[in-house]
Amino acid sequence: MQQKVLVIENSQVSLNLMEKLVHKANLTPIGARSLTEAQYKFSHATPEDYLCAVVGYQLPDAPRGEAIDFTTSAFLPTIVVTDEISNDVRDAVLARDVVDYVPKENNQVYDYIARLLARLDKNRHIGVLVVHGRRGPRAYMASLLYRHNFSVFQVGSAKDAMAALAQRPNIQLVLTDSALPDESGTRFIANLRKLFSKEQLAIIGIADGNSAALSAHFLKSGANDFLRLPFCHEEFLCRIMQNVELMENVESIRSAANTDYLTGLSNRRHFFYTLSMGYQTLPTPHALALLDLDFFKTVNDTHGHDAGDAVLKAVAALLTRHFNDELVARFGGEEFCVYLPQTDADTAIERLEAFRRQVAALKVEVDQGGPLTVTVSIGMTFQPANSIEALLSAADRLLYQAKAQGRNQVCSDS
Known part of the structure; x- marks a missing residue:
């Protein structure tokens, strides 16, 4: 079930627009045009169903941000939107424990709100490690990160940070001070870069002072970004969001490069890599099997390429279920490959025979002329080899x- 977002806006036009942004983030909006209506709707729902709230600063029954106090006291991460752009309003909003303050000054802010809503949902699975020798700055940064739904960990030294990273594989971002009790920030970052690439772990350096060279030292040591204390609340969270999104974009590009677009399996390049x-x-012992669908050209010629694609996706899904602990790839066309390390011949043959029977029993529904059936021929080797090519x-x-012996069978050299 999609998580809900409480949207409180005085104007029906603004409420409709915000609800569209919530839908864009694949969430469910629950709209209200006053604080009273929002309180009623929230009281008749399960609080845990709500991801966050989007709240207008000025409402008929809450002219000075009282609706913000309601949502934050209900422990809802709160995004505040305002028609008025003034320092007084901004200061009044940011004095509260809000996720962000967004004045409606141009069309770009609506894209920002949609991204922010999607982030609040994703951030629950992302770990952020705050490394600082002083408790005050460490707790302050952690409190801002908690508002954005991150899973936050705090440590006071480089040694403890390394232990936390070893224990918490979900940590994707590290914030580190320039002067840790047991190590300089730049040396700590350099040591991290021996273990994690910039695509695996984002690092933001945090430092007091006015040294212009300090940011360069951080970046040359391997940091992704740098912030100087005291920082602006909004800049801090924008930098966090940009660094996390950059890592996700790089991962999306890598996934697209390594994945067969039709079946979702690894492609030939990723298999070799x-x-x-x-x-x-x-x-x-090990086994490598090449699998080829029998008479697949006939499927395409008789039923069309859409039907052929449906068969390939169905077989790929079966491969994924049957060999979810092994390396499986689509090599191209109707050919697939499975590598089974540390597997003896009897076990490998048994697994491939079971898969062959499942393919033969498979019925693929297509628009015309279905359901279709297909069989698979498999060649499997167990011989020691110095290379994957061999x-x-x-x-x-x-x-x-x-194929030559009649298809729909497994041939091996065991």
Whole structure:
């Protein structure tokens, strides 16, 4: 079920617009045009169903931000929107424990609100580590991060930070002071970069003082970004959001490069890369299987390429379920590959035979002429080899043998 967002706006036009932004973030808006209406709707719902609130600063029955006090006291992360742009209003809003303050000054702010709503949902799964020798600044930064739904961890030294990173694989962002009790901030960052790339872990340096060279030292040591104390509340959270989104964008690009667009399986390039990075020498015992759908061209010629795509996706889904603990890839066309490390011949044959039978029993629903059935021929090698290319050549010869012997069978060299 989608999480709810409480939207409190005086104007029906503004309320409709905010509800559209909530839908854009794949969330469910619950609208109200006054504080009284919002209190009623919230009291008749389960509070845990709500992700956050979007609140107008001025309402008929809450002219000075009283609705903000209601949502923050209900422990709802609160985004405040205002028609009025003034320092007095800004200061009044930011004096409260809000997620952010967004004046309606141009169209870009609406895109920002949509991104912010989506972030509040995603941030629950992202760990942020705050590393600072003094409790006050550490607690302040943590309090801002908690408002954005991050999973926050606090430590006071580089040693404790390394231990936290080893124990908490969900940590994706580190905020570190320039002068830690046991190590300089730049040395700490340099040590982190030996273990984590910028795509794996974002690092933001935090420092007091006016040294112009300090930011350069941080960045040259491997930091993604730098903030100087005292920082602006809004700048701090914008920098956090930008760094997290940059990491996510890089991961999306990497995933697109490594994934077959149709089936969602790894592609041939990623298959080779994973094996080369995972094994300096290929382990034994092991098995490698090449799988090819029988008479697949007939499916495309008779039923069309949409039907062929449906068959490929159905077989890929079956591969994923059956070999969810192994490396599986689509090599192209109707050909797939499965690598099974530390697997003896009897076990591998049993698993591939079971998969072959499941494919033969598969019925794929298509728009015309369905359901379709298909079979698969499999060539599997168990021979020790110095390279993945040698294994593939052996498996390919066995696959050709399976085709020549009548298809819908497993041929192996065990």
